[in-house]
Amino acid sequence: MDTLIGHIDRALDMTGAIVAAVDDDLLAAPTPCSDWDVRAVLNHTVGGMHTFAAALSGNDPRGARGDDWLGGDPQGAYAAAAEVDRAAWRRPDVPTATVNLGLGPTPGPAAAMIHLTEVVVHGVDIALAIDRPDLADDALCAQMLETMRGMGGIDVYRTPGIYDAEVSIPDDAPPHRKLLAYTGRKW
Incomplete structure (x- = not known):
């Protein structure tokens, strides 16, 4: 579990660097997450972070996932x-916790994997939307893709609003593009 939490930290750092590169004029840019612009993807990600943290600590997230979590300072x-x-994932009870998410009660390690996927994939969504693929952590993206495939894939989650069908991409594409193609992003 410590390794998984370390990957969450790394994903938060990657996405933080990407978010720091988002100028206000780029908030309306389209993203690989088809119906959302940069602001919507970032808002969803920030709302998800608060929702997971609240679920881990047993607190109220102080808002619904679809609320405006960004205000005037994304x-x-x-x-x-x-x-x-970060503080929520460092709780000592996380490895044995049951986290109540929209998917129902979820074991702590499974919740961590879901959260890691959200932060990595949406971070890369934003990186491509702002034309900063250089900020994507390709080693982390490659590991994420390998882990997803190693767990039996994500076909069970290929439904509208979660993951679309895998998109064909050249074998020599960088890992961040392969990850997005695997999750059904057309970019």
Whole structure:
């Protein structure tokens, strides 16, 4: 579990660097997450971070996942959410916890994997939308893709609003593009 929490930290750092590169004029840019612009993907990510942190600590997330979590300071909102998120995943009871998510009661390690996937994939969504693929952590993306495939894949989650069908991509594509293609992003 410590390794998984370390990967969450790494994903938060990667996505934090990407978010720091988002100028206000890029918030309306389209993303590989088809119906969402950068602001919507970032808002979803920040809301998810608060939701997971609240579920881990047994607190109220102080809002619904679809609320405006960014206000007038998207970078500040992300940084604050990342701090709360890191603290929640460091709780000593996380490895044995049952986390109540929208999917129902979920064991702590499975919840951590879901959260890691959200932060990595949406971070890369934003990186490509702002034309900063250089900020994607390709080693982390490759590991994420290998883990997803090693767990039997994500076909059970290929439904509208979660993951679309895998998209064909050249074998020599960078790992961040392969990860997005695997999750059905057309970009």
